[in-house]
Amino acid sequence: MTIGNSDFKVILIGASGLLGRAVSSELTEQTRWQVVRTAFRHADANSVKLDIRDKEAVRTFIFEQEPDAIVVAAAERRPDVCENDPSLAKALNVDALEFIGAAANETGAWVLSISTDYVFDGTQPPYRPDDAPNPLNAYGRSKLDGERALMQSIARSCVLRLPLLYGPVTDWSESAVTSLVPAIVKSGVDNVPAIMDAWATRYPTFTPDVAIVIRQLLERCESAKAVKGVVHWSGNESMTKFDIAGCIARVLRLDAKIHCQQTPADATPRPKDCHLASAALDNMDIGRRTAFEVGIRAVLDSWPKPTVSRQTT
Numbered sequence: 001m002t003i004g005n006s007d008f009k010v011i012l013i014g015a016s017g018l019l020g021r022a023v024s025s026e027l028t029e030q031t032r033w034q035v036v037r038t039a040f041r042h043a044d045a046n047s048v049k050l051d052i053r054d055k056e057a058v059r060t061f062i063f064e065q066e067p068d069a070i071v072v073a074a075a076e077r078r079p080d081v082c083e084n085d086p087s088l089a090k091a092l093n094v095d096a097l098e099f100i101g102a103a104a105n106e107t108g109a110w111v112l113s114i115s116t117d118y119v120f121d122g123t124q125p126p127y128r129p130d131d132a133p134n135p136l137n138a139y140g141r142s143k144l145d146g147e148r149a150l151m152q153s154i155a156r157s158c159v160l161r162l163p164l165l166y167g168p169v170t171d172w173s174e175s176a177v178t179s180l181v182p183a184i185v186k187s188g189v190d191n192v193p194a195i196m197d198a199w200a201t202r203y204p205t206f207t208p209d210v211a212i213v214i215r216q217l218l219e220r221c222e223s224a225k226a227v228k229g230v231v232h233w234s235g236n237e238s239m240t241k242f243d244i245a246g247c248i249a250r251v252l253r254l255d256a257k258i259h260c261q262q263t264p265a266d267a268t269p270r271p272k273d274c275h276l277a278s279a280a281l282d283n284m285d286i287g288r289r290t291a292f293e294v295g296i297r298a299v300l301d302s303w304p305k306p307t308v309s310r311q312t313t
C-alpha cells in the first residue's frame with residue numbers, strides 16, 4: 001500500500017476519484033516519495049479504506065502514518081447531491097477537513113486541499129484568490145466553509161481552487177465534460193439534437209495537468225518552501241458546453257446534431273463565468289496546460305469508438 005522509498009511521505013486522500021487517480025499516477029511515476037493512498041467505496045489492494053467522516057479513524061490514521069504532507073482530493077462534488085443532501089456535503093466537504101487539519105496540525109504535516117471556482121458567483125471574472133467569494137449553490141457554500149475549516153484548524157495548509165475538470169474516466173458520468181459524450185453520440189445515431197448550454201463559460205482543465213501542479217506544490221513542501229493560503233489554477237481556453245460538445249464531435253468525427261441553449265437550464269444554480277486567475281502559481285513556474293483538443297482526444301482514444309455514422313472527411 002505504501003509505494004516509494006524516500007524519506008518524504010505523502011498521504012493522498014481520495015486516490016480513487018477522477019483527480020485522485022491522476023495525482024496517484026503522477027506521484028508514482030515522477031517521484032520516489034512514500035505515497036499512502038486512501039479510498040472509501042473503491043478501496044482496493046493499493047489503498048487503505050478510510051471514511052473521512054469518522055473523526056477518530058482519521059486522527060488515528062494520521063498519527064500512525066506521520067506523513068510530511070497530506071493531499072485531500074476526497075469530497076462530494078456533485079452540485080445536485082449537495083443541494084439535496086446538505087448533511088452529507090457538510091460531513092465530507094467541511095467537517096472532514098477540520099478533522100484532517102486538526103490531526104495534521106498536531107503531527108506537523110502540511111495539508112493541501114482541493115476547492116472549486118464555484119466559491120465565486122461568476123459575475124466579475126477573472127477571480128484572484130483574495131477576491132470576495134459568493135457561492136450560488138450548496139456545493140460552492142460547502143467548499144467555501146471547508147476552506148475556512150481547514151485554514152482555521154491548521155496554518156500550514158494550502159487550498160488549491162480548480163475549475164471544471166476532465167481526464168481519464170472509468171465512466172462517462174465521472175466528469176461534467178465526458179458526461180456530454182452519450183448525448184453527442186446519440187444525436188449522431190437517431191438525429192435527435194443534443195441541447196448544450198452556451199450561456200456559462202468554463203475552463204476545462206486536464207487532471208494530469210493538475211496532478212503536475214500538485215506534485216510541484218509537494219516538491220516545494222519537501223524543500224521547506226511550502227505554499228500557504230489560497231491559490232488558483234486553471235486551463236486557459238474559455239469554452240461553453242456547446243463549444244466542448246462541438247470539439248468532442250470533431251474528435252470523434254461524428255455527424256452530431258448539437259443545438260445551443262442560450263439560457264441556464266440546470267435545476268441547481270451555477271455561476272456564469274468563474275475564470276480563476278492563476279498568476280501566483282504561473283510566477284512560481286508551476287504547472288502545464290494541455291490544449292483541450294489534445295487532452296480530450298487522449299481521453300476519448302482510451303475508449304472503444306462509438307459505432308455510429310461518421311463524416312468521411
Ligand SMILES: NC(=O)c1ccc[n+]([C@@H]2O[C@H](COP(=O)([O-])OP(=O)(O)OC[C@H]3O[C@@H](n4cnc5c(N)ncnc54)[C@H](OP(=O)(O)O)[C@@H]3O)[C@@H](O)[C@H]2O)c1
Pocket residue numbers: 013014015016017018019020039040041042043050051052053072073074075076077092114115116117143162163164165166174175176
Ligand atoms: N470534478 C470537477 O470538475 C471539479 C472541479 C473543481 C474542483 N473539484 C474538486 O476536486 C476534488 C476532487 O474531485 P473529483 O472530481 O476527483 O471527485 P470524485 O471523482 O467524485 O472523487 C471523490 C473522492 O472522494 C472519495 N470519498 C467519497 N466519500 C468518501 C468518504 N466518506 N470517505 C473517504 N473518501 C470518500 C471517493 O472515494 P470512493 O470513490 O472510493 O468512495 C473519491 O476518491 C474535490 O475536492 C472537488 O470538489 C472538482
